[in-house]
Amino acid sequence: MSALLELKGVTRRFGGLVAVNGLSLSVQAGEVVGLLGPNGSGKTTAMNLVSGALPCNGGEIVFDGRRISGLASHQIARLGVARTFQLVRVLGGMSCLENVEAGLAFRPQGLHGRAARERAQQLLERVGLGTQAVLPAGELTYIDQKRLELARALALAPRLLLLDEWLAGLNPTELQQGIALIRSLSADGLTLLLVEHVMDAVHALCTRCVVMNAGTKIADGPTREVLSDPQVIRAYLGEDENDAQAEAAHA
Ligand SMILES: Nc1ncnc2c1ncn2[C@@H]1O[C@H](COP(=O)(O)OP(=O)(O)OP(=O)(O)O)[C@@H](O)[C@H]1O
Numbered sequence: 001m002s003a004l005l006e007l008k009g010v011t012r013r014f015g016g017l018v019a020v021n022g023l024s025l026s027v028q029a030g031e032v033v034g035l036l037g038p039n040g041s042g043k044t045t046a047m048n049l050v051s052g053a054l055p056c057n058g059g060e061i062v063f064d065g066r067r068i069s070g071l072a073s074h075q076i077a078r079l080g081v082a083r084t085f086q087l088v089r090v091l092g093g094m095s096c097l098e099n100v101e102a103g104l105a106f107r108p109q110g111l112h113g114r115a116a117r118e119r120a121q122q123l124l125e126r127v128g129l130g131t132q133a134v135l136p137a138g139e140l141t142y143i144d145q146k147r148l149e150l151a152r153a154l155a156l157a158p159r160l161l162l163l164d165e166w167l168a169g170l171n172p173t174e175l176q177q178g179i180a181l182i183r184s185l186s187a188d189g190l191t192l193l194l195v196e197h198v199m200d201a202v203h204a205l206c207t208r209c210v211v212m213n214a215g216t217k218i219a220d221g222p223t224r225e226v227l228s229d230p231q232v233i234r235a236y237l238g239e240d241e242n243d244a245q246a247e248a249a250h251a
Helices: 043-051 073-079 096-106 113-126 142-155 172-187 199-205 223-227 230-237 241-250
Strands: 005-014 017-027 032-036 058-063 081-083 160-164 191-195 208-213 216-222
Touching: 005 043, 017 043, 017 058, 017 208, 017 216, 032 043, 032 199, 043 058, 043 073, 043 081, 043 160, 043 191, 073 081, 073 096, 081 142, 096 113, 096 142, 113 142, 142 160, 142 172, 172 191, 172 199, 199 223, 208 223, 208 230, 216 223, 216 230, 223 230
Parallel strands: 032 191, 032 208, 081 160, 160 191
Antiparallel strands: 005 017, 005 058, 208 216
8 A cells, every 4th residue: 555645764954953864654544643752853843844844855755646845835735735833823813714714715626705605614613613703813712723723724625634733732621522523534534644742642543653752763653552662661751651651551
């Protein structure tokens, strides 16, 4: 089976710092893969390389059989790769509906007018913002802005969705809702690569995890196996190995 997304020896430097160092990984269509690692290990940079927000200094990235490294981010988005950001980016002065309509206009067969408004409303309902459609995005709580950003990403009708700590900062009820939402996206056939520190979410959602440390991949496999790998426990779950082992056992 050929991968939907493949990173082949991808490298990104910032001056003398090698943030992503020869990273290779693949994501099959329909998978939900976690990209894990301690702070500063290169996860967000890797996401930025896939989405085209940053160019690679080496290696290549292939999406659906086509080389996307070197393309601009809007070209990559049009091919079917959407993302959310660790620091939310919504258009604060525009309503929620308008934010999502902007996304709909950018998809390959752009939607406009009434069709766009109806679809935007559906997407807002899907992420739990149906009753706040006409509010300016800037008036939403941070969590709701994250929901809005997800609706806008979904407006692109992506095949691959990159979520960067989308579940961070949710309360326990919101977390369960967020997990259920991501599950439903996966059930609809969306392929997901998610950077996530919330371990309950990783266990609940990810069939496979890739772990980075200092820019390098140190583990790649089924979630349960990866999270009980001593090297991962040392590097990622880190300082207190007993807690980490308890966490892995909980999995
Ligand atoms: N634009 C940039 N300019 C310079 N250095 C950067 C830039 N972006 C990231 N870095 C550095 O690259 C390394 C990897 O950062 P990155 O944000 O990818 O890590 P991360 O694993 O996503 O961390 P976190 O979990 O804290 O978000 C860090 O040392 C970071 O300081």
